[in-house]
Amino acid sequence: MSTTAPAKPRGRQFFANPGPTNIPDSVLMATAHQTVDFNDPNFTAIYWECFEGLKRILKTKQSIFLYTGSGHAAWEASLVNLLSPGDVILVLESGHFSQSWARMATDLGIEVRTVPAEWRRGVDLSALTAELAADKAGAIKAVGVVHNETSTGMMIPVQEVRAAIDAAKHPALLLADTISSLGSLDFRMDEWGVDCAVGGSQKGLMLPTGLSFTGVSAKALEAHKTAKLPRHYFNWTAMQNRPLKSFLGTVPISFFYGMKEALRLIEQEEGLENVFKRHSRLAEAVRQAVRHWSGNNGPQLFCQTPSRLSDSVTAVLMPEGHNANALRKVAMERFNVSLGGGLGPLDGKVFRIGHLGDLNEPMILGTLSVIELSMKVAGIPHAPGGVDAAIAYLAAA
Numbered sequence: 001m002s003t004t005a006p007a008k009p010r011g012r013q014f015f016a017n018p019g020p021t022n023i024p025d026s027v028l029m030a031t032a033h034q035t036v037d038f039n040d041p042n043f044t045a046i047y048w049e050c051f052e053g054l055k056r057i058l059k060t061k062q063s064i065f066l067y068t069g070s071g072h073a074a075w076e077a078s079l080v081n082l083l084s085p086g087d088v089i090l091v092l093e094s095g096h097f098s099q100s101w102a103r104m105a106t107d108l109g110i111e112v113r114t115v116p117a118e119w120r121r122g123v124d125l126s127a128l129t130a131e132l133a134a135d136k137a138g139a140i141k142a143v144g145v146v147h148n149e150t151s152t153g154m155m156i157p158v159q160e161v162r163a164a165i166d167a168a169k170h171p172a173l174l175l176a177d178t179i180s181s182l183g184s185l186d187f188r189m190d191e192w193g194v195d196c197a198v199g200g201s202q203k204g205l206m207l208p209t210g211l212s213f214t215g216v217s218a219k220a221l222e223a224h225k226t227a228k229l230p231r232h233y234f235n236w237t238a239m240q241n242r243p244l245k246s247f248l249g250t251v252p253i254s255f256f257y258g259m260k261e262a263l264r265l266i267e268q269e270e271g272l273e274n275v276f277k278r279h280s281r282l283a284e285a286v287r288q289a290v291r292h293w294s295g296n297n298g299p300q301l302f303c304q305t306p307s308r309l310s311d312s313v314t315a316v317l318m319p320e321g322h323n324a325n326a327l328r329k330v331a332m333e334r335f336n337v338s339l340g341g342g343l344g345p346l347d348g349k350v351f352r353i354g355h356l357g358d359l360n361e362p363m364i365l366g367t368l369s370v371i372e373l374s375m376k377v378a379g380i381p382h383a384p385g386g387v388d389a390a391i392a393y394l395a396a397a
């Protein structure tokens with residue numbers, strides 16, 4: 001049996017997946033740091049800089065806790081620290097990631113209720129208000145929402161979720177997954193009354209995968225005191241007693257050298273609001289291309305609610321009878337471009353273009369060109385000229 005990998009096309013791989021994302025060279029360099037003692041004041045100074053920087057990105061002045069682990073770790077931390085066996089969480093259905101978080105809650109012994117949604121149109125928030133208003137006994141302890149549903153390319157407005165909870169005058173905690181929005185789309189933990197914001201390192205923060213965190217409100221810290229789900233590594237009370245207010249075990253020091261540089265790029269070199277504007281501009285360029293391709297019975301935007309189109313990921317629905325994975329295979333094997341696949345029931349039906357993190361116009365245009373080229377090679381119907389539509393938009397933007 002041959003162990004030789006198939007020959008790769010030359011040149012750098014274009015990574016157009018919605019996470020993990022491209023890591024800027026200066027972040028990579030900074031991450032490659034020699035091991036130091038994590039109690040050394042030279043390290044702790046960097047650690048606290050990052051700690052405060054993360055709070056600024058979350059737009060919170062309240063608490064945060066950090067975990068060595070991908071986004072799933074912070075998901076689990078949010079649930080086990082805030083809920084007790086049999087408590088009810090009301091999850092707003094948005095797609096694969098809302099379903100996965102809900103499944104995790106079920107596995108942990110939490111009762112899950114769902115505000116259902118048609119994935120292409122998104123949840124109706126008046127149904128959330130109605131569900132909460134009907135909960136006279138106060139069984140619902142938390143509402144969970146995925147701010148940016150990475151599987152469908154839909155952004156759910158968290159401030160409107162807050163307003164829907166307030167309209168029902170319900171005391172439930174608001175838990176928001178910001179894994180594919182933070183550092184790419186506007187998110188305001190304190191202003192929007194989010195009690196627990198779940199984030200990860202590998203998307204808008206442009207870091208490697210493996211660090212996650214939760215922003216935690218004062219109200220959530222109070223609820224934590226009486227929450228009874230078993231927990232150990234994720235226990236916020238134990239973390240509060242640690243010198244670094246997180247991490248029961250070894251601190252992943254190299255992340256913090258990288259994070260210091262990533263925060264410098266985001267906050268000082270570009271500015272957070274400009275980061276959002278860049279994401280919005282590049283996202284619209286992608287959408288212009290997809291809308292154009294949709295002629296001739298070509299692929300189309302999966303998300304059908306214009307006000308909720310995500311600025312960090314676009315899901316593209318294939319024409320009937322054509323498999324998204326065949327297109328992805330051509331893009332990857334012939335042209336070294338990695339596109340995201342459809343998740344759960346969207347496998348084969350959808351491909352996803354990640355446009356978040358360390359990304360500029362040439363990278364987006366390169367990706368769009370290869371998608372158009374791959375559609376031609378794979379014989380997928382489309383209206384040629386989507387890349388020109390993106391160029392026209394970017395030239396005028």
Ligand code: PLP
Pocket residue numbers: 019070071072073097146148149150151177178179180200
């Ligand atoms: N939530 C969202 C919205 C995501 O996009 C992802 C991963 O892509 C996750 C949760 C799970 O995070 P991880 O894969 O880092 O564990």
